[in-house]
Amino acid sequence: MMLQALPSALPSASGDPLLEVNDLVVEYPVGAKIVHAVSGVSLQIARGETLGLVGESGCGKSTLGRAVLQLRRPTSGQVLFDGQDLTAMHGDALRLMRRRVQLIFQDPIASLNPRRKIGDIVAEPLVISGVKDSAKREELVYEVLSAVGLDPNLVVGRLPHEFSGGQCQRICIARALILNPEFIVCDEPVSALDVSIRAQILNLLEEMKARFGLTLLFIAHDLAVVKAVSDRVAVMYLGRLCEVGPSEQLFASPAHPYTELLIEAIPVPDPDVRPAETVPVGEPPSPIAPPSGCRFRTRCPRADQRCRDEIPELRAVAPGQLVACHHPLV
Amino acid sequence: MTERTLLSVEDVSVELPTPRGNLRAVDRVDLTVGAGRTLGVVGESGCGKTMLSRAILQLLPKKAKLSGRVMFDGQDLLQLSPERLRRLRGRSLAVVFQDPMTSLNPVLTIGTQLIETLQEHLELDEATAKKRSVELLAAVGIPAPEQRLVQYPHQLSGGMRQRVAIAIALSCEPKLLIADEPTTALDVTIQAQILDLLAREQRRRHMAMILITHDLGVVAGRTDEVAVMYAGRVVERAPTPALFKKMRMPYTEALLAALPRIDAAPHTPLPAISGRPPDPTRPLQGCSFSPRCRYAVARCHAEKPALTEAESREHQFACFHPIEIHAGAGA
Numbered sequence: 320m321m322l323q324a325l326p327s328a329l330p331s332a333s334g335d336p337l338l339e340v341n342d343l344v345v346e347y348p349v350g351a352k353i354v355h356a357v358s359g360v361s362l363q364i365a366r367g368e369t370l371g372l373v374g375e376s377g378c379g380k381s382t383l384g385r386a387v388l389q390l391r392r393p394t395s396g397q398v399l400f401d402g403q404d405l406t407a408m409h410g411d412a413l414r415l416m417r418r419r420v421q422l423i424f425q426d427p428i429a430s431l432n433p434r435r436k437i438g439d440i441v442a443e444p445l446v447i448s449g450v451k452d453s454a455k456r457e458e459l460v461y462e463v464l465s466a467v468g469l470d471p472n473l474v475v476g477r478l479p480h481e482f483s484g485g486q487c488q489r490i491c492i493a494r495a496l497i498l499n500p501e502f503i504v505c506d507e508p509v510s511a512l513d514v515s516i517r518a519q520i521l522n523l524l525e526e527m528k529a530r531f532g533l534t535l536l537f538i539a540h541d542l543a544v545v546k547a548v549s550d551r552v553a554v555m556y557l558g559r560l561c562e563v564g565p566s567e568q569l570f571a572s573p574a575h576p577y578t579e580l581l582i583e584a585i586p587v588p589d590p591d592v593r594p595a596e597t598v599p600v601g602e603p604p605s606p607i608a609p610p611s612g613c614r615f616r617t618r619c620p621r622a623d624q625r626c627r628d629e630i631p632e633l634r635a636v637a638p639g640q641l642v643a644c645h646h647p648l649v
Numbered sequence: 650m651t652e653r654t655l656l657s658v659e660d661v662s663v664e665l666p667t668p669r670g671n672l673r674a675v676d677r678v679d680l681t682v683g684a685g686r687t688l689g690v691v692g693e694s695g696c697g698k699t700m701l702s703r704a705i706l707q708l709l710p711k712k713a714k715l716s717g718r719v720m721f722d723g724q725d726l727l728q729l730s731p732e733r734l735r736r737l738r739g740r741s742l743a744v745v746f747q748d749p750m751t752s753l754n755p756v757l758t759i760g761t762q763l764i765e766t767l768q769e770h771l772e773l774d775e776a777t778a779k780k781r782s783v784e785l786l787a788a789v790g791i792p793a794p795e796q797r798l799v800q801y802p803h804q805l806s807g808g809m810r811q812r813v814a815i816a817i818a819l820s821c822e823p824k825l826l827i828a829d830e831p832t833t834a835l836d837v838t839i840q841a842q843i844l845d846l847l848a849r850e851q852r853r854r855h856m857a858m859i860l861i862t863h864d865l866g867v868v869a870g871r872t873d874e875v876a877v878m879y880a881g882r883v884v885e886r887a888p889t890p891a892l893f894k895k896m897r898m899p900y901t902e903a904l905l906a907a908l909p910r911i912d913a914a915p916h917t918p919l920p921a922i923s924g925r926p927p928d929p930t931r932p933l934q935g936c937s938f939s940p941r942c943r944y945a946v947a948r949c950h951a952e953k954p955a956l957t958e959a960e961s962r963e964h965q966f967a968c969f970h971p972i973e974i975h976a977g978a979g980a
Contacts, residue, residue: 376836515922518908519923521909525918541837542911546915547919550916581838584840586840586844586867587911588866590894594841594844
C-alpha cells in the first residue's frame, strides 16, 4: 500500500474536485406515490477532503450516499468521479471504477457475513478484483488488519460473532481499505457504537485518511461527530441542501435557520449550559408530499409568503459558505 | 438531600445465568432518589443500567437472581405480592422505554391503550377516561388528539409514539418515572422536545425521575444527581454540577473527554479510552476499569475499591487514585 502525504493546506471545493455531484435527483415509488428522497443536490468534494453530511432521519442523506456510488441509480443528474460520469457507466466500466470507491455502513455486525472467517471477509474484495496469488492476498490482509489496529494472527481465523461492535467496525474499515480506494462513503459509521469506542473509531478513520490519502463523504446525524472529522459540512433537510460551509464557520455562524436549530438541539455535557430555550418545533413533513417552496418553511420561525412560493437557491453568504434561504441569519 | 427519600436501592445485585457462567449484571448498587428529584444513570451498553431499572420495576427475566432491598414509598418491593406490584406499576411507578414501537401494542389503538390504563388503575368510567386521554395527549404535545385516539402506533412517527408512551406513563400521576434511554432512538431535534416535555411534566407533577442514558450531554442539563455505572457497579455518584466540575473517578473523566465536542476544532484527535469493557461473565479481581485506566497501579488490578466519600456525603467514588481536584479536569 502506498503512503501518501496529505495536502497541508485546507482543501477547498474550488481546488481539485475528486467528486462532483450535479443536480442529483433520486425518487422512488411507494405504492402509487413517489418519495422525493433527493431533490436536486449539487456538491463537490476536493481530493483529500472530508465532507460531512448531516440531517435528521429520512432527510435523504443515506440515499444520496448510495446514489453517488450508483448503488441506487439516480433518477436524474450527474455524478462525476475524477472527471468521469458514473451515471453513464455500466457493466465492466462501472465495476472497475468501483474499486476506487468504498462504503462503510452503520451496523458493523450486520455488514459482516456471520458464517465467514475474518480473513476471507477482508480478502473478498481482492478475490473479486482478480488478485489470484493467495500469498499476495494474505500479505495484504495482514497489512491492512494491522493498519486498523487488530492483530492479524488472532483475527483471521475467527468469525464475526467473536468480536465486539467496535472491532467489527475496524474489520469493515479494513475491508474497505484493502483495494486502496481513493474515496469512501462512511454512512453513520459510529452511531451504533458506545462513546468510548466511538472515539477510537473516529480517530482510526482520521488516521487512515491521512495514511492512505483518502477523500471521505462522512454521513451522520450527530453534529459534534461530524464536526470532529470534517473540513466542510453540508446540512440536508428533506432531500435538499440547506447550507454548505467550512466546519468552523458553519458552526460559529450558521446562516440557515435549520442549521442553527440543529446546533442548539445538541445536548452539551456541561451543567452550566442550560438546554436551549428555543425548542425546535414539530417534525419534518413526509418526503412523499414535501412542502412547496422552501421545504423547511413549515418549521421555520422566519417563514413568510416568499418561502411558500419560491424555492431558495444555494448562494454564497461568506467565502465558501453557501445557504439556501430567503431570510438567512448572516 | 432535603427532600423525603422516595426510592432507595440497597445493596442490589442481579445475576443472570448464561451458558458461559453467571453474569453479574448489577453488582451491589446503592442509590436513593428524593421525591420530585431527578437522578441520571449514565453508562455504556452492558454496564447494567437497564438491568438496574428492571430490578427496581421487578421486571427482570425469570431466571435472574436478585438480592438486596428496593424500598419505594415505604414499601419493600421485593416483598410485595405480584398483585400488589401490578397495582403499583403503572400507577405510582411508571416507565418509558427506549423504543416506543415495541413498548406500545401494535394491534391496539392509541386510545385503547390509554383508556385501558386509566380504567385499570383509576377505575374511571369510559367517557371520563376518554376525556382524560385527550387531555393527556394534548399535554404531551400531540396535535389533533381526538383523531389520534383511533390511530394505531404504526401510523405515528417515532417522536409521536414516544409522546404517546409518555402520556400513558403519566396518566396515573406516578410518583416516580423511570425513563430508560427515552430519546436514543430519536433525532436530535425531537430529542430536545421530548426531554423538555419530560422536564416540564416532572415539575408540574412534582414527580421524581430516573433518567437512564449513555449520553453525558443529556444528564448535564437535566438532572439533580448522576450515578455513573461501569461493569455493573456505580463507580461515581454526585450532584450533577460536582460530577462535571469535580469528578474524581478516572472513568468519568475519560468518558467525558472521549465525547466529540461541538466547540472543538475539526480534526482534533479525541482522547479515546483504549480497550473495551470487561467480559461480565469473568469478573475481574480488581477495579473493573483498571485494564483501561491510565492511572492504574498494581493495587488497582488486585483489589476492588469501595465507594468512598469525596468532600461531601453526596459525592462518592470508587477509586484508589482519584483525580485530584484543582489538577484540572479533562485529559
